[in-house]
Amino acid sequence: MIIGVPKEIKIGEKRVSMTPSLCRRVTSLGAQVLMEKNAGLTAGFTDAEYKAAGATFAASAEKVWKSADMILKVKEPLEAEFGLMQQGQTLFTYLHLAAGPALAKQLCKKGILGIAYETVESSDGQFPLLKPMSQIAGRLSIQIGAYFLQSQVGGSGVLLGGIPGTMPGHVVVVGAGNSGAHAVRMAAGMGARVTVLDLDTRKLEVLDQEYRGKVVTLVSNPANVEAEVASADLVVGAVLIPAAKAPTVVTKKMVKNMRPGSVIVDIAIDQGGCVEGIQYTSHEKPTYQEFGVNHYAVPNMPALVGRTSTLGLTQATEPYVAMIVQKGVERALAEHKGLAKGVNTRGGRIVYGEVAKAVGFDQA
Ligand SMILES: NC(=O)c1ccc[n+]([C@@H]2O[C@H](COP(=O)([O-])OP(=O)(O)OC[C@H]3O[C@@H](n4cnc5c(N)ncnc54)[C@H](O)[C@@H]3O)[C@@H](O)[C@H]2O)c1
CATH class of the missing domain: 3.40.50.720 (NAD(P)-binding Rossmann-like Domain)
Structure with missing residues (x-):
């Protein structure tokens, strides 16, 4: 062969x-x-x-x-x-x-x-060839988000970890699978305030156990997503329905409610994205602004490393x-x-x- x-x-x-x-x-x-x-x-x-x-x-x-x-x-x-x-x-x-x-x-x-x-698929129903790249994209999503929150690149000027006496940035991760869990790990490690949402409560239980109250876990439904996105500095889209077009979880209306200069990193863009109307970007021009919010939607994030x-x-x-x-x-x-x-x-x-x-x- x-x-x-x-x-x-x-x-x-x-x-x-x-x-x-x-x-x-x-x-x-x-x-x-x-x-x-x-x-x-x-x-x-x-x-x-x-x-x-x-x-x-x-x-x-x-x-x-x-x-x-x-x-x-x-x-x-x-x-x-x-x-x-x-x-x-x-x-x-x-x-x-x-x-x-x-x-x-x-x-x-x-x-x-x-x-x-x-x-x-592996015998336990996981996706072993997607997993490593999702882990990388999840980890990258936080350092990318942190970068685009910086004032000089049009961000709101929020430091995710804050400093003593200031509020840390709020990171909202939608999807607690491979990419989502690794985004949570990096965001929590940086000292951000982290909320993670998923439909699958077993995924949330694992994160709840691991972070013991340092990370808020919420069931993903429109009301919860809307409330969390409204106060988010950085939203990470990390959902997947295997092989299908990604579901729209974050609507335009929710994005409009975000503070100017906030950032969305839609990891799920390779399956069409989970933010309503989001457009592909590339490593040459990784973000665009809509409603004053920086959108990052590069479908091959792991290429950065x-x-x-x-x-x-x-x-x-x-x-x-x-x-x-x-x-x-x-x-x-x-x-x-x-x-x-x-x-x-x-x-x-x-x-x-x-x-x-x-x-x-x-x-x-
Ligand atoms: N942009 C990139 O460079 C890049 C790199 C790697 C992976 N990806 C993509 O990232 C996406 C996520 O991959 P993964 O490996 O983390 O998937 P995963 O299956 O491990 O996790 C996805 C999670 O999304 C949850 N989910 C589904 N619908 C939801 C909803 N409405 N609200 C909240 N949660 C919901 C599932 O329950 C699951 O826990 C995929 O589209 C994958 O292809 C993109």
């Missing part, structure tokens, strides 16, 4: 889907790894390191896509990559198709076996990539139910119900 690793081209993306260590593992299992030249540089891995681990190289992304049986990527293919996908090819990457109908159509047209990192993110992602993907190499993709899918849950497109159709529902079609 030839595993192709193209350079990521999304704005500001620094991650790569293969480390030299993963390369060594899969080549020792008999795979050939074909890397686009310098694909790992932004994450701090040189071609020399990949070469020592058994990789071969191609000068262009075209050559990688053309020769590979399976393309291993980080982010979903962008429009510039649509023409590179080969009929019937296997693609293992984040897809986020609920927010990408154009890509979903292309994958169907080309009969791509599209295995989405974000819907691969490309090295840590690459290591976190590949340590999670390694067992799956190794299994695919050892068994071949069809046998791996047949024998591993959790990996099979990752299949979003196959044979020209969208085969994941929630995705088909979100995009409104199941074939091109």
